[in-house]
Amino acid sequence: MSRGKYNSIFFYLFPLLFFFSCQKKEKTYIETIASNDVKLPKAQPGSWRYSHDEKFQTFEDFQRLKKIKPVPGKNVIYLQPVGEFDELQEKEIELTKEYLSKYFQLETKVLPVLSNTIFPKTVKRLSTEGQEQILAGYVLNSILIKRKPKDAVVFMGITEKDLFPKPEWNYVFGLASYEDGVGVTSMYRFSDGYLSDANFNESLERLMKISSHEIGHMFGVSHCLNANCVMNGTNSLSETDYHFARACSLCQQKLNSSLQYNPKKRLLDLKNFFEKQHLNSEFVRAEQDFSLLK
Template identity: 80%
Template sequence: MNPGKYNFICFYLFLILFFFSCQKKENTYIETINVNDARLSKAKPGDWRYSRDEEFQTFGDFQRLKKIKPEPGRNIIYLQPIGEFDELQKKEIELTQEYLNKYFQLETKVLPVLPDNIVPKTARRIFREGQEQILAGYVLDNVLIKRKPKDAVVVMGITEKDLFPKPEWNYVFGQASYEEGVGVTSIYRFSGGHVSDANFNESLERLIKISSHEIGHMFGISHCLNANCVMNGTNSLSETDYHFARACSLCQQKLNSSLHYDHKKRLLDLKDFFEKQHLNSEYLLAEKDFNLFK
């Protein structure tokens, strides 16, 4: 080959490679919404993070973890109400079903209500404020695991009575057995013991946060130390209210790697839910993420 022609070809190939190497790599959805993550504030006495030395779970840590994943024939989220619910409480459960369907992009169903007496007196106590409490571990081990439907990927129990995890603890918002894929939460604390028209939205927002948080754990996501996120640990209602219902970009990356949903459809579904329920702060967060698609 003519040396001049050979040099020309080499120079031409060099220009092509240089051109493509200079092209800006298009960011993924997760890389794009990272700008909308809100930094965690410094933990104060009484906060979950203040007295706990939890390890940061990277995406690689999550990938290596043995965890529950939906699979054909075992891919439905079930809610199991336990107790006697009034009409507003029933409405909260129905809306939680709708929300979890949109949040996880998995079919979500509500099982028939189980009566209070399914929990024996030995697994109950009267707390110092006068309300009856149910032992959360009993609900997990003796009710939910034994009744878990064959097509369930996870089951989330919802009680109208307060919950406690062990005798020395005052109460617990939620508890789960991650290996078995069952969890339980209570409406009681989210509404000050009584759901009303005035506190309905506040109570609902707390319920959807704790429910999606516990189910997120069942899918292998640890407490989030990355940003303000629904997967942050919480010790109090004020801490729960401070945390977003939005999962941060890292926790969304973990979730999507197991559930494989369409990000855009999920955001549209969540925006629709927040708008209809007048959960304005969460609507604006979903809108900010969605606008990055444009």
């Protein structure tokens, strides 16, 4: 082949090589939504971060962990109501089931209700405020762990009774065994002991946040120090309310590496759920993420 022919081939190839070399690498979903992460403010006295010196969990730290993962035949999230629930409380549990199925992109089921008669007198007490409380560890170890369905990756109890973890503590929102993939959450404090139409969405959002937070721990995600995120630690309901239901980009990266869902489908499912339930702040955040993908 003549030298002139080589030159002509190079003449045609060079623009193509230049074109491809100048193309920007397309951003991943995680890289794209990271610009919507909201930086955490300086920790204030009384907040979780102020009183807990926690290590930042990198993605590499997460990958090295031994943790629960859904596998074929063991990939369902179950909710186990324990108590006496009115119509609004039943609606809240049903909507939480719907939310968790969209948040984790896993099939989520609600089991038939267990009556409060399952609690012996030895695990009950009256609080200083006058309401009956149940020992959280009993619910976890003597009821839930023994009843975890064989196809459950996670098993979460929900009670309308207030919970306490030990005699010297006033109350606790919930308790979990991350190794067993089992936890329990109380609805009581989310509505100040009385759920109504007026406080329904506030209570629902709190239950959504606490449930997805605890299940996130079961899947190996530590307390988030990256941004305002549902995985931030919390000391109070006001702190829970301040944190987003949105998982930050780093925590989504961790979850997706284990659960292997379609992140765009997940975002659209959540956006539609927030819009339908008039959870306006969370809808706006989901819409902001979604707009970056267009």
